[in-house]
Each structure stands twice: as structure tokens, then as C-alpha cells.
Amino acid sequence: MRIFHITADHFSELAELPAALPPQGFVWVGSGRREFEVQRAEIQAALQRWAGAPLVDLHVSDLLNNQLPSHFEDTSWYEMLVFRRLATTPTGKNLFVDDTHGTLASAQQALDAIDTSPVGFAVFDRVLLTIHPTDCLVREFFAQRLTQQAAESDLRGTGRLPSSPADLMLRMVNHMVDSYLDLRRLLTRQLTTLQTELLNPKGHFHDWQVLLGSRNALHMLEDTCEDQRAAMQEWIDALDEWPAEADAGAKRERELLRVRSRDVLEHIERVLTHVRRLESSAEAAVQMHFSALSHRTNDIMRTLTVLTAIFLPLNLITGIFGMNFEVIPLTHAVTGFWVAIAIMVAVAIGLGGFFWRKRYLGTHVRP
Helix, strand or coil, X not given: CEEEEECCCCEEXXXXXXXXXXXXXXXXXXXXXXXXXXXXXXXXXXXXXHHCCCXXXXXXXXXXXXXXXXXXXXXXXXXXXXXXXXXXXXXXXXXXXXXXXXXXXXXXXXXXXXXXXXXXXXXXXXXXXXXECCCCCHHHHHHHHHHHHHXXXXXXXXXXXXXXXXXXXXXXXXXXXXXXXXXXHHHHHHHHHHHHHXXXXXXXXXXHHHHHHHHHHHHHHHHHHHHHHHHHHHHHHHHHCCCCCCCHHHHHHHHHHHHHHXXXXXXXXXXXXXXXXXXXXXXXXXXXXXXXHHHHHHHHHHHHHHHHHHHHHHHHHHHHXXXXXXXXXXXCCCCHHHHHHHHHHHHHHHHHHHHHHCCCCCCXXXX
16 A cells, blocks of 8 residues: 655655655555455545545445456545546567567467456545555556656646645546557457458458457447546536635646546547457458358359369260260261360360350459
């Protein structure tokens, strides 16, 4: 667990939970899910001292639930947002040769690397409590980033630290949504690999389990994005219901929160659109695969039919000369055999040329 004190121009890490809130700024408590479970009583007591009320027991259970979907709930003293991140585990990196090539094995590993663990936020007036998965890098990223911004603010006055717990929460949510870019590239390359295998005219695609897993992963991501969008929309609605601010600076900060919230919602919409586009691309690849397979089967059957049609009259000629009659033209002639062969070759060449002109054989285009 890490505790930070943030003001307009200062960012520092505290060694332990303070007895009381600092006179300025707010406190950010970032904890892993297991740490929060172990130190729940201590954190609840600190929230009681700082905000006058701890987390509701039901919300504590939600924050400890690793399978909870994205959603938003509010109370009279805090708002709680659960937001499932879209990320790849370390095993999901460097699975492809380049941006367009991979293997079916790497595609399967890409599916296994997708992680959508939830991150919980409890937003008080001057306290932000975040609950992260064990391997989540969001807390460490923002701890380092805010340290750099504080340093820039001291040197040049250009760094802008979060002004409130809600502002920091929205920055973290926006970062988690933007981190989908890596996952989007991974999924795009994975589907490109599957589509290449599906549409390879010389290949025989049998890894339907990988394709089914890919479609299931896209459906899961679509559901995750829809839950994220619903949670952010509820947050925006709750933000509009906050009491009006009389101070001009507070009004400006409130408007900035609305702008950032709408920006996060727009990013989620883009993610959802891309996921649906990938789903459509996967469906189109499957349909094209079966269309190409059907076209190949039709070509084979057409070729076999044409060959049967060519040899049918040859079999007829052979059958006629094989009849058991005493007198058959050319039977006793010295050149009879060669005449029959010449007739059969002429018939075969004539029928072959006829079918070729009709484009029943090959891909010949009539001039």
C-alpha cells in the first residue's frame, strides 16, 4: 500500500496513514486487492477519521471481487467506480515477428495474454482510495508521473497536478482506456494471422478452436467496453447532480471534470467501435473462407464433369468396336485401329476446345 499527499504544486509520499488530513490538497491511498483485504480495518478507521464515514460493507465486498464488471455507485459521502482495465500481461508482448506476421501458436498466446481485471475507485471530497490487481502497473505509473510533474512545477511552473480526487481518478481511467492501444495492435495482428491462414489457397485450416477463442475474446471485450461506457455515463450523470459551486475557480474545475469525463467516454466509444470492427472482420473472414472453399469445390467438380463429358463419347466408340458381331466396319482393316484412334483423338480435342471456349476449363477469358 502506498499513500500520497497531493496539492496544486506539491506531491509527496507518506510513510503511513496520517492521523488527520493535511490542511491543503488531498490524500491518495493506492492499495493492492490483497493488501486491502488484509489491512481493511486500518483503512476503514482512517476513512472514518478523514471523511466521517467508512466504506459500506457491500462496497468493500465489491472492491475485493476480482470478477466484478465495470459499474458506478454513489452515496452521500463518496462515489465508487469499478473500472475493468484492458491490458495485456507480460506474456502477451513480443509474440509476433512484426506488425503483420505471426503464427497460430502466437495467436493463441495473444488470446491468453488478455487481462481485464477490475480497478476500484472510492472518491471522497479529499481522499481517493484505489484498489488494484496484484500485477497492475497503473499505480506505479502515476506515482512516477506525478513525481515528474511536481518536479516540472517546481522548476518551470509547467507541471499541472490533479486538483481533486475525482480529477486523479479520471486521469487514471483515461490512461487505462488509452492503454488499450497495445491490446488493439495485438488483437489486430492476431486476427490478421488467422485471416491469412483462413484464406490461404494452399493451406488447410483446422485450428477452429483458436478462431472460436478469438471470437469469444472479442465478445468479452465488447461486453467489457459496454460496461465501461455505462459506468462512465452514470458518473457523468452523478457529476451533473453535484451541488452548484459559487466560487469561479470551483466552477472551472467542475467544468474541467465534465470535459475530462466526456473525453474518457469518447475514448471508450472508440474502443468499442474498434472491437466491433474486429468482430465484423472476423465474421467476414470466416464467410470468405467458406466461399473460397465452395468455389474451389465447384472448380473441382466442374473439371471432373468436363473430363467425364470428354471421355463419354470415347467410351461409346470403344463400346461400339467391342461388340460381338462378325462384320463391323474397320474391324478387319489393316489401318482400322489407327483410324479409330484418330477419330477418338479428334473427338477429344474437339470437345476439349469447345469446353475451353465456354470457359469450363481453367481461367481462360474469351477475347
